[in-house]
Structures are given as C-alpha cells and as structure tokens.
Amino acid sequence: MEGKREEGKWEGHGREEAVRNSAFGRGKGRLSKIFDILPKSVFLDEFSMSKFYITTAIDYVNGSPHLGHAYEKVLTDVIARFRRLMGDDVYFLTGVDEHGQKVQQSAKAKGVPPQQFCDEVAGEFRALCARLAISNNDFIRTTEERHKKVVREILQKLYDKGEIYKAEYKGFYSTRQEQFLQDKDRNPDGTWPEIFGEVTEITESNYFFKLRSYQDWLISHLKENESFVFPRYRQKQVLEFLAEPLNDLCISRPKERLEWGIPLPFDENFVTYVWFDALVNYYSAVVDQPGIWPATFHVIGKDILVPPHAVYWPIMLKAAGIELPKSLLAHGWWSINGSKMSKSTGNFVDPVAFADQYGVDALRYFLIREMSVGQDSDFSQTQFAARYNSELANNLGNLVNRTLNMTNRFAAGVIPAGEVTDEVETELRALWEKTREEVIQLMEGFQFHIALERAFSFITATNAYIEKRAPWKLGKSTEAADLALLRTSLATMAEALRLSTALIQAVMPGTAEKINGVLGHTPTGTWREQLSWGQCLTGQKVAETAILFPRPQTKA
Numbered sequence: 346m347e348g349k350r351e352e353g354k355w356e357g358h359g360r361e362e363a364v365r366n367s368a369f370g371r372g373k374g375r376l377s378k379i380f381d382i383l384p385k386s387v388f389l390d391e392f393s394m395s396k397f398y399i400t401t402a403i404d405y406v407n408g409s410p411h412l413g414h415a416y417e418k419v420l421t422d423v424i425a426r427f428r429r430l431m432g433d434d435v436y437f438l439t440g441v442d443e444h445g446q447k448v449q450q451s452a453k454a455k456g457v458p459p460q461q462f463c464d465e466v467a468g469e470f471r472a473l474c475a476r477l478a479i480s481n482n483d484f485i486r487t488t489e490e491r492h493k494k495v496v497r498e499i500l501q502k503l504y505d506k507g508e509i510y511k512a513e514y515k516g517f518y519s520t521r522q523e524q525f526l527q528d529k530d531r532n533p534d535g536t537w538p539e540i541f542g543e544v545t546e547i548t549e550s551n552y553f554f555k556l557r558s559y560q561d562w563l564i565s566h567l568k569e570n571e572s573f574v575f576p577r578y579r580q581k582q583v584l585e586f587l588a589e590p591l592n593d594l595c596i597s598r599p600k601e602r603l604e605w606g607i608p609l610p611f612d613e614n615f616v617t618y619v620w621f622d623a624l625v626n627y628y629s630a631v632v633d634q635p636g637i638w639p640a641t642f643h644v645i646g647k648d649i650l651v652p653p654h655a656v657y658w659p660i661m662l663k664a665a666g667i668e669l670p671k672s673l674l675a676h677g678w679w680s681i682n683g684s685k686m687s688k689s690t691g692n693f694v695d696p697v698a699f700a701d702q703y704g705v706d707a708l709r710y711f712l713i714r715e716m717s718v719g720q721d722s723d724f725s726q727t728q729f730a731a732r733y734n735s736e737l738a739n740n741l742g743n744l745v746n747r748t749l750n751m752t753n754r755f756a757a758g759v760i761p762a763g764e765v766t767d768e769v770e771t772e773l774r775a776l777w778e779k780t781r782e783e784v785i786q787l788m789e790g791f792q793f794h795i796a797l798e799r800a801f802s803f804i805t806a807t808n809a810y811i812e813k814r815a816p817w818k819l820g821k822s823t824e825a826a827d828l829a830l831l832r833t834s835l836a837t838m839a840e841a842l843r844l845s846t847a848l849i850q851a852v853m854p855g856t857a858e859k860i861n862g863v864l865g866h867t868p869t870g871t872w873r874e875q876l877s878w879g880q881c882l883t884g885q886k887v888a889e890t891a892i893l894f895p896r897p898q899t900k901a
C-alpha cells in the first residue's frame with residue numbers, strides 16, 4: 346500500500362547492471378558518447394536560464410551522518426558552485442527529516458524526548474555541512490513551524506478538493522516492527538520472518554490520497570519530459586513502475602501508533618505519513634520567497650527515486666496545483682566491499698574523520714573524482730590514499746611547490762612577464778583552451794569525474810612543460826636568450842597553475858583560495874574571464890612555501 350519507507354528503502358526496479366553497462370559505460374567515456382546520454386532539453390534550455398534552485402534529500406536524524414550523506418551534499422555543492430560560476434542565480438537547500446517511527450524509536454532508546462533527540466542529531470548534520478564547505482543558502486528542519494504550516498495547508502487543500510478520503514485498511518501488522526507487512530515480506534514457506542515478531546491481521550481506519558487518479562497524467566508528463574530524471578535510463582525505471590496500477594497512498598498514522606509527526610489538520614487523531622511531510626520541505630523552505638520555486642534539480646539517491654520523488658511528489662504537487670520541479674538527479678550508492686554503506690549495518694565511513702586526516706578538499710576531490718554520477722562506487726582507503734598521493738600531492742601539490750620555489754630562487758619571488766612563445770608554450774596553451782571547453786561541457790552534463798581527469802591531465806602537462814624547459818638549467822646561464830626563456834617558463838607555470846586552480850574551484854574551493862593566496866592573486870571578473878590565458882600574475886609576489894597536501898597524520 347505505502348511502499349517500504351519505515352523499514353528501509355525502495356529497491357530500484359531491476360535491470361541496473363544491464364543499464365549501467367549500456368548507458369554510461371563504466372568510468373571514462375568519450376565526449377561524443379556523453380552527449381548521447383545528456384538530458385538534451387535540460388542541457389540546451391534550462392542551463393541558459395539564470396535562476397537555479399537545487400536541493401539535496403533531507404537526511405533522517407535517526408543516526409549520525411556517514412559518507413553517503415556527505416557525498417550527496419558535496420555533489421550538490423559542486424553543482425551549485427559551478428552554476429554560480431556560470432552566472433546563475435543559485436539557491437541551494439539542504440536539511441533534515443525529523444518525524445516518523447524510526448526517530449521516535451531512536452529517541453526512546455536513548456531515553457530523551459524526540460525533539461531533544463532531533464536537535465542533537467540535526468546539529469551534527471549542520472556541522473557536517475560546515476565541515477565539508479557546503480555552500481547551502483538554507484538548512485530546513487521538518488520540525489520547524491515554517492515547514493509544518495505548509496504541510497498542514499497542503500493537506501487541508503487536498504482534503505477540501507476531495508483528493509483525500511478516509512477508508513478502512515485491512516492487513517498484516519507486526520507489532521514489534523510497528524508496520525504493515527506485505528506478502529512479499531513472507532518467508533518462502535509462507536511464515537513471517539523472525540524479525541517481525543508476532544504478526545496479526547488488523548483493520549485500521551486511515552486517510553488515503555488519490556494517487557491512482559493521477560497515474561495516466563504522470564505517465565504522459567514523463568513521456569513529454571524525457572529529461573525529467575537524470576540519468577535518463579532511470580526515467581525508464583519510473584515508467585516501468587507506472588506500468589502496474591498504482592494504489593492510493595495511505596498518508597496517515599493513528600496517533601496511538603505514532604505520535605511523532607504532524608497532526609492532520611482535519612483529524613487530530615492522526616499524524617501525517619512521514620514522506621508526505623518530508624517531500625514538502627523543498628517547497629515549504631522557499632514558499633515565502635517569490636521567484637525561487639520550482640526547483641531546477643532535486644538531487645537524491647537512487648533508492649528514493651521510485652516511488653517517493655518520481656511518483657508521490659509530482660502527483661502531490663499536481664493535485665495541489667503547484668508547479669512541478671524541472672528535474673530529478675539520482676546518484677548511486679557508496680559501498681564498502683560491495684555492500685551499501687549504511688549506519689544501521691555498521692558498514693560505513695565517517696566523513697569527518699577523513700576530512701580531519703586528509704583535509705576537506707581531498708575528501709571532496711576523491712568523492713567527485715571516483716564516482717561517476719548515477720553509478721555506484723566502492724570506497725577503499727587504498728584507492729583514497731593512491732589518489733591523494735599521486736594526483737593531489739605529487740601532481741597538483743608538486744606544481745604549486747615548484748612554482749613557488751623556482752620563482753623565489755630565480756626571480757626574487759616576483760612572477761616575471763612571459764617573453765617568448767615557442768612550440769612548447771603554444772602546445773600548452775592550446776591544451777589549455779581544449780581542456781577548459783571540455784571541462785565546462787562535462788560539468789554541465791554532470792560528468793564531474795571525467796572533468797577532473799581532464800583538468801588534472803592539464804596539470805600533468807604543465808609539470809611536463811617544466812621538465813622540458815628545465816628552469817634550473819636556464820638559471821645557471823648568463824645568456825640573455827636563456828634568461829628570457831627562464832622568465833617565460835616561470836610566467837607560464839604560474840599562469841597554468843592559476844588557470845587550473847580556477848577550473849577546479851567548484852570541487853576544491855579551499856585549495857583554490859590557498860593557491861590564489863600564495864600566488865598573490867585576487868580573482869576578478871566573470872569566471873569565463875578568469876579562465877582566459879593572460880598575464881595578470883606579472884609582478885605578483887609569491888609566498889615562500891605552501892603545504893597543501895601534507896603527509897596524513899592519523900589513521901581515519
């Protein structure tokens with residue numbers, strides 16, 4: 346009747362492996378291939394508009410945040426920062442989901458009132474956002490009055506319109522788990538699994554939302570808006586789900602079974618089903634600020650696409666006469682040794698420990714570089730350390746150190762003007778132009794992992810340029826031509842470093858700020874202007890040293 350919200354997550358509706366192999370390919374793809382899978386209308390039309398409202402899912406507060414939650418926030422933050430750089434007027438919302446049985450039970454287990462329990466855990470999620478340099482404009486909690494008020498208004502409106510009715514529901518109920526069960530929950534021999542304890546058939550009155558009467562409308566909406574869900578193959582999953590008749594949605598829980606929720610405005614003996622409450626956050630957070638709704642993207646994990654975000658939410662909005670969000674972006678799962686990371690199984694990584702050990706930008710870099718948006722990834726400490734050492738410390742960190750050391754050693758710490766343009770300079774500059782355009786296009790299509798690979802290839806090419814020019818040899822010469830080449834090489838490496846930094850700043854904002862600082866540089870103008878090769882660093886005094894990616898201190 347109502348999905349599986351209380352006991353876990355909805356599993357996707359099959360065929361993941363086949364789809365994964367055919368649609369995106371694993372890991373690296375060629376640019377031409379990427380445009381085949383881009384949500385074309387989104388890519389061409391939506392990105393030219395200036396208002397960009399983006400949200401994350403709101404996390405349950407029944408446990409502390411883990412790396413999966415951190416990923417969603419970082420991914421959304423990278424998109425938000427990138428869109429701001431592209432000139433959009435971005436509004437970025439995140440927050441927490443605080444009602445429902447799980448939270449009520451967790452608070453009870455700790456022996457504290459639910460509100461106090463929520464305050465503590467919500468504080469942890471808020472702190473995580475600050476720790477991860479998340480640039481959200483707002484943080485919503487579903488226990489806030491501003492939210493509850495809007496949920497009540499929507500419920501009342503739907504009730505008055507006749508979209509909500511009361512009916513009896515008969516089903517098997519597990520008192521231990523406090524949930525209705527379905528036939529698929531049974532053991533193969535027809536008995537109920539041990540975890541459910543005593544199972545009895547009960548009849549209960551509840552309120553139902555007329556989901557079914559909107560099924561045909563939703564199917565047409567999805568067919569007309571092929572890019573409603575990104576990646577596109579997930580839209581097919583939604584349509585597959587809609588191929589079966591929908592049941593109306595039970596949107597209430599009797600107060601004697603669940604107290605921790607928003608009372609129905611038309612019947613105080615019931616509280617609102619937690620998804621019906623939680624989904625409204627995207628709207629309640631901005632309802633008083635004209636011009637923000639509808640959302641451009643709701644960023645969510647694949648487990649909560651069908652049915653809550655792709656079925657309940659659009660139908661709730663349609664029935665209430667509210668504009669629909671433009672798109673949903675469903676990302677994959679982080680796993681450890683192949684099993685989904687989750688707090689309840691104890692199989693998780695603490696993002697704060699990693700940020701403390703390696704630095705927050707190293708964590709952000711890894712999450713975005715390692716996972717292809719939409720696909721799953723396995724988290725391994727070895728892989729993290731390998732990328733940290735080879736890509737951050739030995740490639741980017743090395744370029745920063747060389748630039749500072751050589752500028753101090755051969756030019757008294759002041760970046761000289763470039764004077765010569767030989768083949769090596771022309772090649773590096775051409776590579777820059779190509780890299781910049783590719784990276785922007787890749788980021789527009791959420792192909793951040795490939796975008797970072799391209800940006801770091803340019804950093805590798807800059808280090809190779811330094812090897813070719815060998816300023817340490819030129820510095821020993823007294824020939825005027827060699828000294829002009831020396832100055833050129835110093836100017837070129839500093840400019841290439843400045844540009845690379847500007848290109849990756851949405852992913853590594855703190856690092857970008859540090860690098861600009863040691864180069865004596867304050868970026869000005871639009872991002873496009875910042876990304877054009879020039880001589881704006883000439884005459885800047887650089888710092889003596891910078892330690893960006895130190896050897897990690899403690900073990901995460």
Ligand code: MSP
Nearest residue numbers: 402403404405413442623624645646677678679686
């Ligand atoms: N409260 C609901 C969402 C309501 S949105 C109106 C919920 N909360 S959650 O805490 O379980 O998950 C929050 C988000 O984190 C979801 O988008 C979920 O997919 C994501 N992740 C949770 N575990 C994850 C991984 N192991 N990997 C990546 N993201 C996953 O669902």
